[in-house]
Amino acid sequence: MFSPxxxxxxxxxxxxKPVLESLExxxxxxxxxxxxxxxxxxxxxxxILKGANFDASLVTTSRESDLxxxxxxxxxxxxxxxxxxxxPSTPPCTSERESTTNERAVSxxxxxxxxxxNYFPIECETRHTTKQELGTLLQELKGxxxxxxxxxxxxxxxxxxxxxxxxxxxxxxGLLVSLNIIIQIFLCLVVTFxxxxxxxxxxxxTRWRETVAHDVRNVDTMTTMSxxxxxxxxxxxxxxxxxxxxxxxxxxxxxxGKGVVTHMGAILCFVVTLFWLLHVSExxxxxxxxxxxxxxxxxxxxxxxxxxxxxxxxxxxESISSMRLISMLLMTFLRAFVACWLFVSGAMWLAQxxxxxxxxxxxxxxxxxxxxxxxxxxxxxxxxxxxxVREINPLKKxxxxxxxxxxxxxxxxxxxxxxxxxxxxxFFLLTGYQEMQDIKQMMCxxxxxxxxxxxxxxxxxxxxxxxxSTDVAHSFEHITREAVRELxxxxxxxxxxxxxxxxxxxxxxxxxxxxxxxxxxxSTNCWDSSLLAYVLPQLQQITGVTNGTSCxxxxxxxxxxxxxxxxxxxxxxxxxxxxRAGLFLNGPIEGCPREACQRTPTYQxxxxxxPCQDPSPSELQHMPGWRKYLAEFLDYKTQRFPKWRSLFLxxxxxxxxxxxxxxxxxxxxxxxxxxxxxxxxxxxxxGSFCPVTCGCQxxxxxxxxxxxxxxxxxxx
Numbered sequence: 001m002f003s004p005x006x007x008x009x010x011x012x013x014x015x016x017k018p019v020l021e022s023l024e025x026x027x028x029x030x031x032x033x034x035x036x037x038x039x040x041x042x043x044x045x046x047x048i049l050k051g052a053n054f055d056a057s058l059v060t061t062s063r064e065s066d067l068x069x070x071x072x073x074x075x076x077x078x079x080x081x082x083x084x085x086x087x088p089s090t091p092p093c094t095s096e097r098e099s100t101t102n103e104r105a106v107s108x109x110x111x112x113x114x115x116x117x118n119y120f121p122i123e124c125e126t127r128h129t130t131k132q133e134l135g136t137l138l139q140e141l142k143g144x145x146x147x148x149x150x151x152x153x154x155x156x157x158x159x160x161x162x163x164x165x166x167x168x169x170x171x172x173x174g175l176l177v178s179l180n181i182i183i184q185i186f187l188c189l190v191v192t193f194x195x196x197x198x199x200x201x202x203x204x205x206t207r208w209r210e211t212v213a214h215d216v217r218n219v220d221t222m223t224t225m226s227x228x229x230x231x232x233x234x235x236x237x238x239x240x241x242x243x244x245x246x247x248x249x250x251x252x253x254x255x256x257g258k259g260v261v262t263h264m265g266a267i268l269c270f271v272v273t274l275f276w277l278l279h280v281s282e283x284x285x286x287x288x289x290x291x292x293x294x295x296x297x298x299x300x301x302x303x304x305x306x307x308x309x310x311x312x313x314x315x316x317x318e319s320i321s322s323m324r325l326i327s328m329l330l331m332t333f334l335r336a337f338v339a340c341w342l343f344v345s346g347a348m349w350l351a352q353x354x355x356x357x358x359x360x361x362x363x364x365x366x367x368x369x370x371x372x373x374x375x376x377x378x379x380x381x382x383x384x385x386x387x388x389v390r391e392i393n394p395l396k397k398x399x400x401x402x403x404x405x406x407x408x409x410x411x412x413x414x415x416x417x418x419x420x421x422x423x424x425x426x427f428f429l430l431t432g433y434q435e436m437q438d439i440k441q442m443m444c445x446x447x448x449x450x451x452x453x454x455x456x457x458x459x460x461x462x463x464x465x466x467x468x469s470t471d472v473a474h475s476f477e478h479i480t481r482e483a484v485r486e487l488x489x490x491x492x493x494x495x496x497x498x499x500x501x502x503x504x505x506x507x508x509x510x511x512x513x514x515x516x517x518x519x520x521x522x523s524t525n526c527w528d529s530s531l532l533a534y535v536l537p538q539l540q541q542i543t544g545v546t547n548g549t550s551c552x553x554x555x556x557x558x559x560x561x562x563x564x565x566x567x568x569x570x571x572x573x574x575x576x577x578x579x580r581a582g583l584f585l586n587g588p589i590e591g592c593p594r595e596a597c598q599r600t601p602t603y604q605x606x607x608x609x610x611p612c613q614d615p616s617p618s619e620l621q622h623m624p625g626w627r628k629y630l631a632e633f634l635d636y637k638t639q640r641f642p643k644w645r646s647l648f649l650x651x652x653x654x655x656x657x658x659x660x661x662x663x664x665x666x667x668x669x670x671x672x673x674x675x676x677x678x679x680x681x682x683x684x685x686x687g688s689f690c691p692v693t694c695g696c697q698x699x700x701x702x703x704x705x706x707x708x709x710x711x712x713x714x715x716x
Contacts, residue, residue: 146394523593567591582628617659660690
């Protein structure tokens with residue numbers, strides 16, 4: 001399989017190093033090791049024999065500490081004894097002098113006593129090891145252990161262009177080394193520029209909170225909740241601002257933790273960064289060990305010695321050429337550079353990760369990136385090369401430096417690892433930890449249940465309160481979900497009860513997009529509509545009358561702000577056709593079909609019966625419609641402009657005390673737009689109550705009594 005002449009095999013007749021000289025290398029091992037091996041083997045044999053006659057005179061010692069034996073009975077299995085003899089021996093535990101004395105005592109006194117183990121009083125461990133392992137153990141205790149070849153492309157590249165590797169193996173290793181370098185550098189670039197990114201800043205969170213979070217256009221139409229509230233309660237039904245939702249939730253767990261674990265993110269980041277650094281330290285330690293072993297080799301032609309030990313072929317690196325040494329040192333430097341590069345980029349990536357689950361996954365990903373060289377070696381390296389690396393003896397290197405019986409490099413490495421971890425956590429984590437707290441506070445601190453809207457025509461800025469919870473039992477979401485369940489299970493959509501089914505999708509879009517003003521203007525009747533059954537769940541939700549089934553059950557809620565649907569389907573009950581019913585919000589925007597109601601006989605008869613004069617304040621106080629109008633007027637104004645509540649209360653008091661005489665004051669306060677004497681698309685007028693003060697004799701409008709009309713033949 002191998003060429004003995006090329007690599008100095010002692011079995012070749014032309015080699016300069018005979019077999020005997022090669023075998024003497026193993027005799028360098030201490031006599032203590034050989035003596036313990038013999039003692040352990042003999043003790044094991046005696047345990048198996050269990051009293052069988054044993055010819056102790058046959059016991060001899062050999063150069064390789066092999067034991068010759070011959071059982072005196074036929075019932076002992078030779079294979080079993082051979083297995084016992086072949087078992088590994090124990091670590092050294094006697095001195096050279098004691099070993100020599102015991103060796104000589106075996107042949108002279110063992111036969112007479114019949115107890116060979118009595119002449120081996122040394123207490124040896126029963127751990128099974130080979131001679132090579134015992135030698136390695138002694139070297140470790142003395143700090144002289146060599147560098148074992150690692151299963152990595154970086155170190156195996158030392159075998160390129162050696163006879164033991166062969167031509168094809170050298171080409172394969174060369175390709176693996178090139179592929180490994182390309183992949184490692186590419187992954188370093190990906191981690192550096194693809195994974196590490198700038199974390200969200202406090203400025204971004206502030207802008208989101210002050211613009212998008214409370215925009216009226218982002219209010220949930222089902223629950224009437226603001227976007228800020230939905231983000232802060234981690235509403236999984238959000239279809240936008242999901243980045244802000246995930247960011248806040250991650251920061252909350254990162255800074256506050258879950259359950260009994262506080263500051264979970266910071267602690268976990270420190271732990272995974274420390275383990276990541278220890279992983280990198282192991283790689284750097286291997287680089288240093290390999291470099292020291294290379295420098296300890298003799299200079300000259302690259303020479304690998306093949307020799308026999310216990311019948312097993314072993315390989316030793318004897319010398320290395322200068323060019324190969326320089327190449328391997330450069331390769332090791334590149335390996336260490338990649339390790340340091342990955343450590344810095346990986347530590348930054350871990351410190352910038354705000355999700356605790358991703359923190360663990362990212363650490364595992366970094367280890368995977370780090371071990372690509374080993375994966376390439378184990379899967380693509382030739383079998384002959386892997387076998388050679390497994391059988392090659394450790395490369396010799398100088399003894400390490402010890403301090404108080406501990407490796408100085410280990411102490412320094414542990415200290416540096418802990419110190420570097422503290423620096424990484426300080427510069428990349430703790431400096432941004434306070435900013436995490438600030439971002440979290442900015443996103444969800446303070447009041448969250450309000451929205452802001454801007455009128456594009458007047459540039460007026462308006463605000464309103466929104467819902468505080470997502471309780472589906474107290475929102476339109478409950479109604480919508482009931483309709484979805486019905487349509488999901490029903491076989492014929494025309495039989496739906498929770499929704500009005502429309503076969504034409506364009507008609508459906510038109511109906512869904514219609515405003516209340518359009519519904520009211522297009523209505524030709526002013527009565528209690530049969531559509532009440534379709535909007536009954538909505539009315540029950542709006543008014544709170546959960547057992548209401550007819551318009552009369554909801555009549556006390558006709559004047560509420562937001563009861564547009566009730567006024568539209570129950571126009572007659574709510575008083576849209578009665579000018580003195582006291583319904584303030586009887587405009588088409590608020591649901592009343594005003595034009596249709598003003599054409600009804602009830603309305604026409606009322607304005608014909610009203611006199612064209614202002615009632616006294618006491619007479620007005622006895623009119624239920626007057627009192628109802630003033631109450632709804634005050635409620636509407638205070639909800640619209642709450643900071644002017646004191647002014648509205650003063651105005652309401654004057655209207656109750658002075659009656660129609662107080663209307664000029666309201667006209668000076670609100671102007672023509674909100675003058676109660678004139679009807680708008682939102683509210684009705686007081687022309688039917690105060691026709692003189694409201695100027696019905698000069699400016700006739702639909703709410704004025706017919707008697708206020710000036711005959712055409714009458715002149716001033």
